[in-house]
Amino acid sequence: MLRVGVMVSGGGTNLQAILDSIDSGAVTNAKVEVVISNNPGAYALERARNHGIEAVCLSPRSFETREAFNDALLEKVDQFGLDLIVLAGFLVTIPAAMIRKYRNRIINVHPSLIPSFCGVGYYGLKVHEAALKRGVKLTGATVHFVDEGMDSGPIILQKAVEVLPGDTPKSLQRRVMEEAEWQILPQAIHMVANGKL
Numbered sequence: 378m379l380r381v382g383v384m385v386s387g388g389g390t391n392l393q394a395i396l397d398s399i400d401s402g403a404v405t406n407a408k409v410e411v412v413i414s415n416n417p418g419a420y421a422l423e424r425a426r427n428h429g430i431e432a433v434c435l436s437p438r439s440f441e442t443r444e445a446f447n448d449a450l451l452e453k454v455d456q457f458g459l460d461l462i463v464l465a466g467f468l469v470t471i472p473a474a475m476i477r478k479y480r481n482r483i484i485n486v487h488p489s490l491i492p493s494f495c496g497v498g499y500y501g502l503k504v505h506e507a508a509l510k511r512g513v514k515l516t517g518a519t520v521h522f523v524d525e526g527m528d529s530g531p532i533i534l535q536k537a538v539e540v541l542p543g544d545t546p547k548s549l550q551r552r553v554m555e556e557a558e559w560q561i562l563p564q565a566i567h568m569v570a571n572g573k574l
Contacts, residue, residue, distance in 0.1 A: 379407040379570035382459040384467040385414055389421025390554060391465035391486055391562055396428055398563035407570040411457045413450075415469045431457075437469065447472035454479075461569055464523065465562065468500060476525055483523040484569075486562045488553050490535055491519040495528035505546040505553070514540055516549065518557035520565040533574065534561040 383392050392412060398404040412425035413433045425432040435453060440446040451474055454462065464471070464485040476483065487495055487504075494507045494516075508516045517537040522530035536557040540549060568574040 379566070380458055380460045381407050381409045381463060381566060382411045382413060382454060382457055382461070383409055383421075383425075383463045383465050384469075385412065385419060385421040385465045386416050386468040387419055387421065387466050389419065389424045389465070391558055392421050392424055394559035395463065395465070395563050395566060396424070398567070404563050404567040405571060407461075407566050410459065413453065415467070421465075447474065451475045451478070461566065463562070463566065466501075471523060473525060476523060481522055484520055484533065484562075484565055485523050485528070485530070486558050487519045487521065487528050488516075488550065488558060489519065490515070490517045490537060491521060491528055491532060495519075497527050499528070502546045502550060505549040508540065509544060509546060509549065516540055516553060518553055518561060520561050533565045533568070536561050 383395060385392055396409065399407060409430050411431045411433060412421055413435060414422050415436050417434045417436060422432040422434060433453060435450055437443060437446040440449065451472060460482065462479055462483040489495055489504050489508065494504045515537045517535060519535045520533045524530035538553050538556045
């Protein structure tokens with residue numbers, strides 16, 4: 378059984394997609410052991426509790442230095458003996474020591490077709506604003522391994538989503554989540570859990 382930890386900063390819609398996929402049997406041989414957030418107000422923590430999953434909040438603001446936070450985060454992750462760490466809208470830079478220790482065991486979902494609209498500064502609605510400003514006809518989502526760069530690790534899965542006339546950043550964000558993120562993130566976990574990756 379693949380022991381999964383999900384790290385999230387906000388509402389946790391990708392977390393919900395993972396939980397729903399495990400419950401429905403679309404994802405097999407995987408169990409979410411812990412949900413970790415940097416944001417005490419993240420609804421994702423409530424989603425975890427509602428599902429009987431341990432919910433942990435570690436905020437960088439609670440620590441004297443970023444180094445102290447990084448050490449505490451790695452120590453907390455280590456406590457759960459995780460096989461896979463899933464970044465599902467986690468807006469905190471992953472410490473280099475964690476990337477080294479969990480090499481090829483940390484995956485992230487990004488709301489664009491990497492290498493477009495990714496890297497420093499591209500997160501949340503900013504990605505969709507940039508896509509609309511550029512006038513692209515297709516966007517989508519990417520699941521990739523996490524390395525020391527920003528959105529630069531090896532790509533696991535991508536799914537394209539059509540940009541429609543009249544799209545706003547919010548409407549495009551919603552459609553990318555529904556049509557791409559919520560499908561390929563659970564699929565990637567299933568692939569890891571079943572030795573297909």
